[in-house]
Amino acid sequence: MKKSGWLLMPVAFFLAVNFSVSPVKVIFLSRLIYFLFLAALFINMRKFNLSQILKAVVGGVSFIIFSYGIIQKFVLFPLYLKSFSNGAPGENVYMEALVERIKSGRIFSLFRLPTLYAIICAVLILFIFHYLLKSKSAGSAGYKTGIAWTFLLALGLVNLLLTQSFGGIIYLSTGVLVYLLLSGILKFKYLAPILMILCLFFSLTIALRYSEARKMEPAALRMSNWAQAARVLASSPIWGVGLGNYEAVVSYFTRADEAKSIYAHNFFLQFIAEVGIIIPFFLAALLFSLRKKLKPLRPREGENALYISVFFILLTYNLIDIGFYFFPAGLAGVVALSQIYPVHEYKRAAVRRRYAIPAAAVFLAALLAVEAYSDSCRMEADILQMQKQYNEAEIQYKTSLRFNPTNFRALIGYASVKFYREEPAEAQKYLDRALDLYPDSASAHHLQSRIAWQGGHPWQAFFHASHAYRKNVINAEYRNWYLALKNNLEKLLDQVNRKEKQ
Numbered sequence: 001m002k003k004s005g006w007l008l009m010p011v012a013f014f015l016a017v018n019f020s021v022s023p024v025k026v027i028f029l030s031r032l033i034y035f036l037f038l039a040a041l042f043i044n045m046r047k048f049n050l051s052q053i054l055k056a057v058v059g060g061v062s063f064i065i066f067s068y069g070i071i072q073k074f075v076l077f078p079l080y081l082k083s084f085s086n087g088a089p090g091e092n093v094y095m096e097a098l099v100e101r102i103k104s105g106r107i108f109s110l111f112r113l114p115t116l117y118a119i120i121c122a123v124l125i126l127f128i129f130h131y132l133l134k135s136k137s138a139g140s141a142g143y144k145t146g147i148a149w150t151f152l153l154a155l156g157l158v159n160l161l162l163t164q165s166f167g168g169i170i171y172l173s174t175g176v177l178v179y180l181l182l183s184g185i186l187k188f189k190y191l192a193p194i195l196m197i198l199c200l201f202f203s204l205t206i207a208l209r210y211s212e213a214r215k216m217e218p219a220a221l222r223m224s225n226w227a228q229a230a231r232v233l234a235s236s237p238i239w240g241v242g243l244g245n246y247e248a249v250v251s252y253f254t255r256a257d258e259a260k261s262i263y264a265h266n267f268f269l270q271f272i273a274e275v276g277i278i279i280p281f282f283l284a285a286l287l288f289s290l291r292k293k294l295k296p297l298r299p300r301e302g303e304n305a306l307y308i309s310v311f312f313i314l315l316t317y318n319l320i321d322i323g324f325y326f327f328p329a330g331l332a333g334v335v336a337l338s339q340i341y342p343v344h345e346y347k348r349a350a351v352r353r354r355y356a357i358p359a360a361a362v363f364l365a366a367l368l369a370v371e372a373y374s375d376s377c378r379m380e381a382d383i384l385q386m387q388k389q390y391n392e393a394e395i396q397y398k399t400s401l402r403f404n405p406t407n408f409r410a411l412i413g414y415a416s417v418k419f420y421r422e423e424p425a426e427a428q429k430y431l432d433r434a435l436d437l438y439p440d441s442a443s444a445h446h447l448q449s450r451i452a453w454q455g456g457h458p459w460q461a462f463f464h465a466s467h468a469y470r471k472n473v474i475n476a477e478y479r480n481w482y483l484a485l486k487n488n489l490e491k492l493l494d495q496v497n498r499k500e501k502q
Helices: 003-021 025-045 051-083 093-104 114-137 139-163 166-182 188-208 210-214 217-235 246-253 267-275 278-289 304-320 327-340 345-352 356-386 390-403 408-420 424-437 442-454 458-471 476-501
Strands: none
Touching: 003 025, 003 267, 003 278, 025 327, 025 356, 051 093, 051 114, 051 139, 114 139, 114 166, 114 304, 114 327, 139 166, 166 304, 217 246, 217 267, 246 267, 246 458, 267 278, 267 304, 304 327, 356 390, 356 408, 390 408, 408 424, 408 442, 424 442, 442 458, 442 476, 458 476
């Protein structure tokens, strides 16, 4: 057996151990499928030169998401605020959260959060900057394309600025400087003006978020999340808490005065906290053993300076945010690495005849697509439930569970719909399934407590309420319900004691 094969054996063994200690097994499997998909995608994509394909993809994707970002800021946000001006936001938590996000003015285009959109902006802007420089060097033939790339570059910079993301400016600054150095474009006399331009963008971002910047809130958020990750790691340094299970345990290590997040805001800290220190050691040894097969191109060969710079952007992102746990960032990282470490020409014909890895990539992609669709239906159902549209929410929850019966969030949501529609037996059935998958779920125990209280089982209700409260002491709803039950039971005990004394 080859050396790399021997190293895979302990990785597989310790992953099996890590699976056994994971409190939520389905999250482990979901995250493992995701990382295996990225690995299979890398193996397949390094067989091909993606330069021409990427130029078309970058141009099309950039135009769509950058244009939508502008529309979102100047058209959709004002319309939403106007439609909510009649007091509708107070009707449910979702509306209130949506209005607060819109009022911040931070765009997120097609993504969930401005910080996630910022990393995509930074990567696309660097690609566009590279293609713009290439079109300039093409002379008159590249004049028209140069105008198009200039337009997209300006559009991208405006979008990045409107995300108001400090991290986004840092990512882009890192990528641009690395690119200019590796490509040989940057001369010392140009360093000062380039840094001034980057500082200007950073200053504008500070101005847009001055109230937060003055208090150093972004830095304080990162420091508190890193401290939480360190505590999670210290709780199980050898075996870890389970791949993907950081979100399931971090609340136990979050203090009341700290920022609450299910992410460590540092990919490496979170990954090591999840899998322990042994698996990363063997993965590093595996990569070292493959160093002769993974020969990178030189920075100035083809577009390698671009891909290395993109990877540096993503590396910076991994240091201060969720990194490759965010699928678009993971995909961008795989694309960059596949072109930095290509299969050499004389080996490509033989490698392309191997069908196992492409088939595995397609199979894993299908699993991820089904999971993503299921979760999309679940999120839509959550919104409908908060708007008290229970019939529509029930339909969406059923669709979600049809595609992924192990979606414990959908099971809890569906159980809550049944509870609000006064069907406790049905609610209990789905809640039991959710607790089998996620025995420590705070939301499931909270709902179980409500069902038990309505069913006339106060002590059982208190047990589940205390479990939910211990799991998430920061949540006001869980805390208030726990304290209310505690006070009621204390009064009940006082009455019992008085009767016994009489």
